[in-house]
Amino acid sequence: MVNPSLLIGLPLAFAFSIPLFGLISKKIEKYIPIIALFINMVISFMLIPQILKKPIVVSIGGWSPPFCINLVVGPLGILLATLISGIGFLVSIYAVSYIKEEPTEKYHILFLLLMVGAIGIVLTGDIFNLFVFFEILCISSYALVAYYKDKEGTEAAMKYLIQGSVGSSFILIGVALLYGFFGTLNMADIASRITSANPTYLFITLAFLITGFGIEAAIFPLNAWLPDAHSSAPSSISAILSGIAIKTGVYGVARMVYTIFNANSILLFIAFLGLLTLLIGEMCAFRQDDIKRLLAYSSIGQIGLIIFALGIATSLGVFASLFQIVSHALAKALLFLAAGYMIYRVGSKSIASLNGLGKKMPLTSFAFTIGSFSLIGLPPFAGFVSKLSIVYAAMQVKKPVFLAFIAIALIATIIEAGYFFKIVQNLYFKEGKNLDKITESSGYILIPIAILAILIIVIGVHPQFITGLLKASARELLERAGYIGWVLGGT
Amino acid sequence: MQLITILVVSFLGAGIVYLTGKFSGRVRDISAVLVSLAVVILVGLAYNQKIYTNFYSLPFLNLSLSLRLNYLSWFFAIIVAGIGFLSILFSLEYIKDYQGVGFYYFMMLFVNAGMLGIVLSADFLSFYIFWEMMSWGTYLLISYKGGKAVAAGLKYIIMSVAGSLAMLFAIVSLYASYGTLKFSSLASLLQIASPGYILFLLLMFVVGFGVKNAIWTLHTWLPDAHAEAVSPFSAVLTGVLVRMGMYGFLLIMYSIVGLSLLHKLGYGLLNFNYILCWIGAITIVIPTFTALLQNDSKRLLAWHGIGQGGYMVLGIGVATSLGIAGGILHTLNYAVCGALLFFVVGAIEHRTGGVRDLNELGGLIKRMPVTFIAGLAGISGLIGVPLTNSFVSKWMIYKTLIMENYPFLAFAAFIGTWGTILSVYKFLHNIFLGQLPEKYKDVKEVPLTMQIPMILLSLAIILFGILPGIPLKVISGIEKSFGVEPLSTTMFGMPKEIGELNLINILAVLLVAGIVVYLIFSLSAKSRRVNQDDNYAAGLFVPRGKYQYSARFYDQAYRIIGPYLHDVVDDFYYWLVGKSKSSFQIVRQIYTGNINTYALYILLFLTLLIFVKLGWGL
């Protein structure tokens, strides 16, 4: 049996060993994240069947929960960990040829740390550890956003830093309050005793935590940092931020609302927030001329859809929400990677400058098309199945309010279709200027893009590859007694 | 298995054609023709069979995807396959000078495969999946030519997506209510549903299918799309792709909801079918008269595509045995005429360097006689001149409207035909008749691979015009499956109890009369063959090559009807888009770029959250 703590330990160790490898040769450095994340990915794949049978709880320090720091690796944790290491692995391949500006060493260290933070968040069973990993993720992403050291990046990172810090402090306040109420930091332990506290105080705690995680999850109106940060970061980092980092925020919100607080009464409000986020994200994206900002706003929209589905609160709703997380992670990572390299080739971020690239960079453009079709929700791509599940989940609860919500969500899809279809036309059917010297992307760029595109099609055609895991993860969120039982024993 | 083979051949075939194109253009062209021909044969072999298969399942949603074959799906499948094959054949010469020919063939075959998937689906999920694949494939193909086509493609896909989402809404609601999406199960489950729910479903589907079938108020994408797409694809668009909406109407209205339930929807004249009939009637009148004002040959035909769709909707809307049969038959008939006319335009474009402006052409009858005959057959079919195919279907629609006491609907249908006559005659005259401009003196007839599709379709127009019993036999099978009393027909027309129509007699007397007149003609004093330009002009000089009377051919009529034909619906959509864009711009101002505001948002959110809790006790 493989110890799940390796999933966090390995990348951490590799991260700090990068300077050491750097001593041997500068060239090796950039391959270290690939190796680390590949191992991580393999481990998490190996763990999946095991965890589907029985979740693994790892206690660190010899004591048994709730008196120790522990990792709770349930289906949800391993699902997200696999997703994170998988996408991280692909992005690190991309970075080999994409990241050329010095100091590359620091880039790779920060990148691995970001991965450590993300994986830590989804695996830990301790709320303070959750906060710590969250900080690791945030701080490394602040630094990475400003990696190019240009004015735009620095400003974006600064804004991100300020808002992120507010969020972090809110989380910390929440954690402190919880510790004050229950005297424990173990999430399962808090969850099992949640009814013993005063509901009003408890709600205020929840409000702090939701706001805190909501900032990272980019819920409206807490998402103002996102368009700046995602668009001015290096594209590989944008892919990670959009594909993974904001999902950890969603995970935080979901864990708090479902597992710890069991706050069913607030779910409708969450669904409403999701809808609002969706609408505003898509509307703003529609008006963008900068491809990366457009993708960033589109991420806001998609997060809105995910949060909306989360708020439906049926097993199918949560399932659909998780499915959307996966399909959006794949598609958005693909879009940022592909767009990033197109920007690199044409030297401009404006959408109009992508005109005619379909003939010059056929594979990259083709992959971009697949990614955008998947986001719109067209068959036979992954986005279709996840969107269909969301619509079905919303209809299945048979409440008029959700009927109205989903109708509005579908209207937002039209807006989304509006801008993505326009970009695809720009790529293929418009005449570009000064395209003579532009050539197809190189291997290190194409491999991750191609793999993501293939994954989108494969999942779209045969969703059963992941639905088992998704179903189990949804059950983990909805059946909190089960989660408590894994950690504390008993039923 | 047979159905799966059809779909596998058509989808895989598309991929294979694309791959062969990487090695050799010639092999690609041949394989594209072979694949589309193979599909025609496979579909043809499946005639008169009833098949049902599950081909895939989605256990997490508890759904299975299935296919079925019955008369309805076979009827549409053979049209799709047939027109698809002919347009691929036509494309061989037409498309060879374009860029991205491999992509073109791939998308043509892919869209065809998608349409076959639609008509063969046995449940709404597979239906929707194939529907969407067809839709985005179409979007790529419409945009293929670049330039103006880009805007046309975008307009199409936005409207199409809006329609599809309305449909998706209804489909998922069906699944949430009944736990199945199989057509056959839904047909029986819906019989006990409340009329309000049925009406909601029908409305959603009407929006979805109406966008494709371009019923009035949802039609605005069509003229642009048809005009800007490459001509062989315009033929597919107008002939079969748009008619997928027709298939959808038939499916939801008669196959699933059923006639008895439809009659219960509404009070008196305000019932679903009657309103649908009126939409059909408006769809006939406004677009056919708008076509009259067009000077672009493809736009002119495109507007007729909308107008003829109105006849189909009107036919099935009346919901009599005769009307439904007429509507379905008209679908076939229009597919033949519409595709043929777009081929004709394509042929003209091919030989004149892409000229579509009717005012610039003229006199091509001497240079392109085969194309002219095809064009004549096409417009005759479109008008419904007796002994051409549409005559029968239009006759059926008129007849049922009059017998059911809907004279105003019948008037709309009749006057639509007069609008058609005027505009298609202008089409034919301005391209083929009158003076031949100097620049087209050396134009040649199109190559054989372009002639063959045109000749075959022209023959089909005559064949179905004299022997309507052939398609009507299949159509009675369709009606039987709808639970409608099937129409009894004879090979050459209608039996006595339905009405007086015997085409073989009409053909016989016309032939006899023609021969008699011809004898008189040839026994009279002979005539001398003179040059086209050797004209009598009452002593005036007619300048050669410059005096084609075609610009504003019906000027006086334009002045009278023109002001009423402004496309207000299109204006409304543009207004809507404009307004949405400016409101999005306002929404965008939320992100001010100022960190102070952002911090304020965060605090406001926290307060709001707490306030909502304390205030409402959520």
Add this chain to the structure above:
Amino acid sequence: MIIKVISIIVLPLIALIIGFFFLGLSRKVIARIHRRYGPPISQPLIDVIKLINQESISHGKLFDMGVILSLAGSVILVLFIPFGGIAPLATSGDLLVIIYLMLLAPLGVALSGGEAANPNVSIGISRKMMLALGYEVPFLFSLLAVMTWYKTTSLVEVVKAQQSFLWAIFYLPLPAVAYFMILPAMLGIRPFDIVSAPQEIASGTAVEYGGRYLALTTIQHAFHIFIDIALFVNLFLGGGNLLTFFVKMLVVFLLGLFINAVFPRLRIDQAIKYCWKWPAILALVGLIIARII
């Protein structure tokens, strides 16, 4: 069966004779109104025989075929319209078929004229089309009123129903008046001779015709007069036996001639507006009445 075959042969001949009679009569009557003596009534027939023997010019195959189609279309149309109880092909086509068969003649002429590159022909065709669009509106309203009233599309049934009781003109006076008002437009005679205006466009569609072409179009015109008036008699005046049918036709024709001979020629837009105004409104009101009652 034999009677049928005989009537198929005889009916066009009768129609032809009546048509030529009306053609000659109209010239005579108009001349008398103009205080001239006028040609003999047989003049049109004499003209045709003369024309057949004259040499002419041809612009091509379609030029020939169009004229033939036009005449053949008119000939077979005669067979579908009951004449004094004879209607050999009534079971093969109803009023809907008749409406559509009426297309063949103008289509033939238009195609034929189109092959000549004479702009006057094109103008003539475009005028013919527009004029047709004008008079078709009241024409269709009138026909629909009759069909709705009698709940049938068969012309034979319509006639039968009238013979058993009152003529349709008493039930449906407005559509009948409307039809009568547009009759000159359908026949292309004054004040609606816009299509063939000799002084403006050198006879329009007929400008390139000489010899046998002009002969055939004249014959076609004779048929055309017969068809339009016979249709009116069948629809509104209850048909009749051979004699009464002819008398009714004569009355309708002369009435129309007297009223219209004194008007000057209209412009095409005036003609369309005229057709869409009073005749259309009358016919529409008639149709509404027929639909409601």
